[in-house]
Amino acid sequence: MIEEFARFFGSPSNRELVVGSLLEHLYLSLVPLLLGLLLALPLGRLAQQVTRVRALVLGASNVVYTVPSLALFVLIPGIIGTPLLSSINVVIALTLYTAALLVRPVLDALVAVPQHVIAAATAMGYRQGRRFLAVELPLAVPVLVAGVRVASVSNISLVSVGALVGIGGLGRLFTDGFQRDYLFQIGVGIAFTLLLALLIDLLLVAVWRRLTPWARAGQVSAA
Amino acid sequence: MIGEIVAWLTDPENWSGSGGVPMQMLLHLYYCVVSVAVAAVIAVPLGLYIGHTGRGAVFVVGVGNAIRALPTLGVVTLLVLFLGVGEVPALAGLVVLAIPAILSGTYAGIRNVPAEAVDAARGMGMTGRQRLLGVEIPNALPLVFGGVRSAMLQVVATATVAAYVGLGGLGRTLLDGLKVSDYAQMAAAAILVATLAVVLDAVLAGLSRAFVPRGVVLAAQTTAAGPTER
Numbered sequence: 001m002i003e004e005f006a007r008f009f010g011s012p013s014n015r016e017l018v019v020g021s022l023l024e025h026l027y028l029s030l031v032p033l034l035l036g037l038l039l040a041l042p043l044g045r046l047a048q049q050v051t052r053v054r055a056l057v058l059g060a061s062n063v064v065y066t067v068p069s070l071a072l073f074v075l076i077p078g079i080i081g082t083p084l085l086s087s088i089n090v091v092i093a094l095t096l097y098t099a100a101l102l103v104r105p106v107l108d109a110l111v112a113v114p115q116h117v118i119a120a121a122t123a124m125g126y127r128q129g130r131r132f133l134a135v136e137l138p139l140a141v142p143v144l145v146a147g148v149r150v151a152s153v154s155n156i157s158l159v160s161v162g163a164l165v166g167i168g169g170l171g172r173l174f175t176d177g178f179q180r181d182y183l184f185q186i187g188v189g190i191a192f193t194l195l196l197a198l199l200i201d202l203l204l205v206a207v208w209r210r211l212t213p214w215a216r217a218g219q220v221s222a223a
Numbered sequence: 224m225i226g227e228i229v230a231w232l233t234d235p236e237n238w239s240g241s242g243g244v245p246m247q248m249l250l251h252l253y254y255c256v257v258s259v260a261v262a263a264v265i266a267v268p269l270g271l272y273i274g275h276t277g278r279g280a281v282f283v284v285g286v287g288n289a290i291r292a293l294p295t296l297g298v299v300t301l302l303v304l305f306l307g308v309g310e311v312p313a314l315a316g317l318v319v320l321a322i323p324a325i326l327s328g329t330y331a332g333i334r335n336v337p338a339e340a341v342d343a344a345r346g347m348g349m350t351g352r353q354r355l356l357g358v359e360i361p362n363a364l365p366l367v368f369g370g371v372r373s374a375m376l377q378v379v380a381t382a383t384v385a386a387y388v389g390l391g392g393l394g395r396t397l398l399d400g401l402k403v404s405d406y407a408q409m410a411a412a413a414i415l416v417a418t419l420a421v422v423l424d425a426v427l428a429g430l431s432r433a434f435v436p437r438g439v440v441l442a443a444q445t446t447a448a449g450p451t452e453r
Contacts, residue, residue, distance in 0.1 A: 066420045068380030071413035074397065078224055078410045153292045160294035161384055164398065171296055178300040178388065186304065190297040197292035 004184050014185075017173070022192060024087075025169025028162065029155040030200070032091050036098020037148060043099065044106025045132065054107070061100035069093065069161045085166040094158060098151045105147030109140030142215070145208040149201055156197045160189070170196075227407035228414070237411075242396070244415065251392035251419060254382045258314050259375050262321035267367065270326045274333025274363070275355055283330050287323040295320055295381045303388040313390040320381055321374040328370015332363025361436045365443070368431035372424055379420045393419065 008014050047054040067075075072093040077084045080092070113136045121135040163171030173189030176182075209216070231237060238244050273279045299316040306312035336359050344358045386394025393416045400408030 063421060066376055066424050067417040068376075068383050068420055070380065070383045070394065070397065071416045071420075074409045074413040075417070078228070078406065084406065153288070157292050157294045160296045161380075163296060164384065164387055165401065168296075171294065174294070174297045174300045175387070178304065181304060183301065183304050186297055186301045190294060190301065193294045193297065194289065194292050 008184055008188060017176075018170075018188065018192065021170045021172050021189075022196070024167075025156070025159050025171075025193070025196060028087065028090050028159045028167070028169050029094065029152065029196075032094035032098050033148065033152050033155055035091070035095040036151065037102060039095065039099040040102035040106050041137075044103050044110060047103065047107050048110045057103055058107075061103045064096050064100040069097075069158050070164060072096070073162055073165050087162075087167045089165070090159065090162040090167050094155050097158065098155060101151045101154065102144070102147045105143050106140070109143035110136055112143065113139045138211070141208065141211050145204060145211075149204050152200050152204060153197050156193060156200065160193065224406075224410075228410045231407040231411045232414075237408075244396070247391060247393050247396050248415060248419060251379070251382055251394070251416070252423075254314060254317065254385075254390065254392055255375060255378045255423065258317035258378050258382075259321050259325075259371065262318045262374060262378075263325050263371060265318075266322045266325035266370075267329050270329025270367075270370075271333060271355065271360070271363075274330045275351075275359065280330070280334075283326055287327045290320070290323040293320070295377075296384050296387070299381065299385045299388055308389055310390065313385045313388055316385065317378050317381055321378050324374040324377060325367075325370040328373070329363065329367050332366030332370075333359050335366065336362040362439055364435045364439065365431065368427065368435070372427045372431070375423055375427060376420060379416065379423060383416050 009018075043057050047057040073089050074084070076082065076089045076092050077086070082088050117135065117139065118131065121131045126135060159169045160171030160174060162168035163175045168175070170189045170193050173185050173192075177185035177189065240246070270283070273283055295316075298319060299313060302312045302316045302319075303309075306315065340358055340362060341354060344354045349357065382390065382392055383394035383397065386392060386398045393412050397409050397412035397416070400406070400412060
């Protein structure tokens with residue numbers, strides 16, 4: 001095992017493959033995470049305020065989430081006219097998945113903000129837009145972060161499927177390893193995917209702590 | 224573009240023979256139903272046991288999350304290289320990937336049964352087994368079905384990917400189209416897979432509605448519409 005490890009990482013071309021795929025994987029999973037979140041926030045807000053939009057948005061996100069990733073990777077170029085082997089397809093597909101996954105938590109989190117807090121903010125002179133950014137959104141963060149964590153894990157695992165249409169970050173290690181009958185390389189790909197998911201998850205938890213200082217303050221006063 | 228896809232979908236030649244749409248769709252469906260069924264046979268009893276006794280909960284949550292992060296293509300290629308090319312290794316991969324959703328759904332379902340209901344059952348003199356069968360399982364059914372639904376979505380998607388290692392089904396049609404750069408065939412197969420996924424999900428949602436006892440649905444509605452508003 002250790003021997004195999006040394007042999008695999010001893011080869012400069014393998015190291016290059018792993019580092020290159022890893023960076024591509026990071027880009028292909030995190031950019032959609034951010035874009036999807038930015039898309040889900042206004043959609044969730046709209047769904048919260050307009051009942052008719054709510055059913056539509058939730059229904060649409062359900063359907064989007066149901067479509068298998070490979071099918072989406074293939075259909076997007078046909079719909080928007082990008083080349084089949086372009087990384088934009090993967091980015092758009094995962095952005096859609098992220099948004100579909102996050103609309104519900106955004107909506108739930110916004111609905112859960114206590115009415116008296118909103119009333120207090122209004123009484124203090126917050127206009128609607130600022131109240132949303134400064135009061136409602138921060139209070140929604142805990143629920144939101146839970147959703148973002150699920151979306152990040154799911155994105156990181158889905159990127160690899162893109163390897164079947166030529167863009168897949170660490171997924172390249174799987175297709176290449178399968179063609180060459182090289183089990184160890186597939187193992188390396190899986191290990192790095194899990195590691196990446198874990199690291200991003202820890203990072204998200206750290207960000208969450210920074211964003212919700214009151215949660216810790218509450219724990220201290222309760223103790 | 225759309226014209227070519229419609230032309231592919233309406234060409235009778237693509238609807239006949241062993242590689243035709245109906246056969247591949249049935250094959251896809253067969254893979255999905257078999258692997259979700261096998262996964263359920265493993266995961267539901269395990270989830271019931273862990274939820275009922277509380278033993279091994281940390282294991283379920285931890286391993287469940289780790290498996291969710293597993294790249295499906297990696298698992299499938301690894302298993303096929305390890306166990307040899309064929310249907311069974313690829314299906315084993317599908318089962319592995321379907322287990323965590325059902326397991327955590329069942330576990331969460333049992334855990335979320337209202338404590339008052341279980342206490343009341345105990346107060347009425349029901350044994351542990353009677354409580355499990357008569358109170359905990361019926362109350363857990365919505366979440367169990369939720370787990371089965373997400374497992375099914377995962378499996379429909381993974382079965383498509385598994386065509387790369389030789390599995391049949393609509394993924395086969397898609398990847399064959401890719402090999403000869405026939406975009407119409409790829410897109411048609413993608414549309415069919417997406418339709419299959421949406422229909423299967425709707426069928427499971429319907430089954431869930433049919434099987435969840437009326438009392439549980441009513442109880443959920445009254446708590447949802449309660450004064451706490453959520």
